[in-house]
Amino acid sequence: MxxxxxxxxxxxxxxxxxxxxxxxxxxxxxxxxxxxxxxxxxxxxxxxxxxxxxxxxxxxxxxxxxxxxxxxxxxxxxxxxxxxxxxxxxxxxxxxxxxxxxxxxxxxxxxxxxxxxxxxxxxxAKPGGLFDDGHLRIDLGLRLVTLDGSPVHLSRKEYAVLQALVAQPGRVVTQSQLLREIWGPSHVEDTHYLRIVIGRLRQKLCDDPSEPGYLETEPGVGYRFIGER
The missing domain is CATH 3.40.50.2300 (Response regulator)
Structure with missing residues (x-):
């Protein structure tokens, strides 16, 4: 290595x-x-x-x-x-x-x-954009998310936000980047949209915001995906 x-x-x-x-x-x-x-x-x-x-x-x-x-x-x-x-x-x-x-x-x-x-x-560099820690599985190639083997049903916006974060693990993606890419340039100030979607994602992924295992907040800046394989 x-x-x-x-x-x-x-x-x-x-x-x-x-x-x-x-x-x-x-x-x-x-x-x-x-x-x-x-x-x-x-x-x-x-x-x-x-x-x-x-x-x-x-x-x-x-x-x-x-x-x-x-x-x-x-x-x-x-x-x-x-x-x-x-x-x-x-x-x-x-x-x-x-x-x-x-x-x-x-x-x-x-x-x-x-x-x-x-x-x-x-x-x-891994093909398909696959994350799997034995509990949560995210297959970006198949657009499939499962938790302990059961499908996690996400809205289009929820999946788009999760995809943007998982595609760049460990990287802080700013609120403005997410809003511009997912909601459009006219919504870069609408941070409440993003807070609602992140809240729903955490609920569906059973991710405790006080001790996150997947979605970490950088206050006032953005979010990052921190899950480890």
Missing amino acids: TTARILVIDDEEQIRRFLRISLRSQGYQVIEADNAEAGLGLAATQTPDLVILDLGLPDADGKTVLAEIRAWSSVPVLVLSVRDSETEKVLALDGGANDYVTKPFGVQELLARVRNLLRSVGDA
Whole structure:
């Protein structure tokens, strides 16, 4: 099995050292850049499996780096930033980031996010879009959802939301992305539609919102599918 290669783009030496030690302790290869130009060069030449990107770089805004990466690559990008507003998170996620962690952060949270994103790459490569943990089975190819062997009957909107989240496991999908794709551009502010559908999905999947096993809320930002196979 090939060890995942992770590119860290951050101008703070202490943060890079912390990430280097933490990631290498889990067996990951780590390559580093302390500015946008060097980071883009490594992203293009070293084919990383994951990019950890700071937004506050000295020579360019991290969102610009993200946009350039997204112009030619679908590599998962985990954004790090001291900017903790919902608006900043939504802008980064709508701009193509797969996840967002606010500084300061705990190592266990970070490693869990890294595992989720690396797992999502492998899941995306599997044919048919199948999730099955022995309890819940979601077959996107057959458009079939079962719980303990019994069919789960979903409305068109409920299935569309679940499909959008399951297709990108571990990734936060913003409310605006879901509303735009499923309800249409004129409904991007109608977040109550989404809350109702998520509530119904949780009820039908027997997913406790206080301790979610499948659908996790990123308050004010969006939702992610966190089920593990």
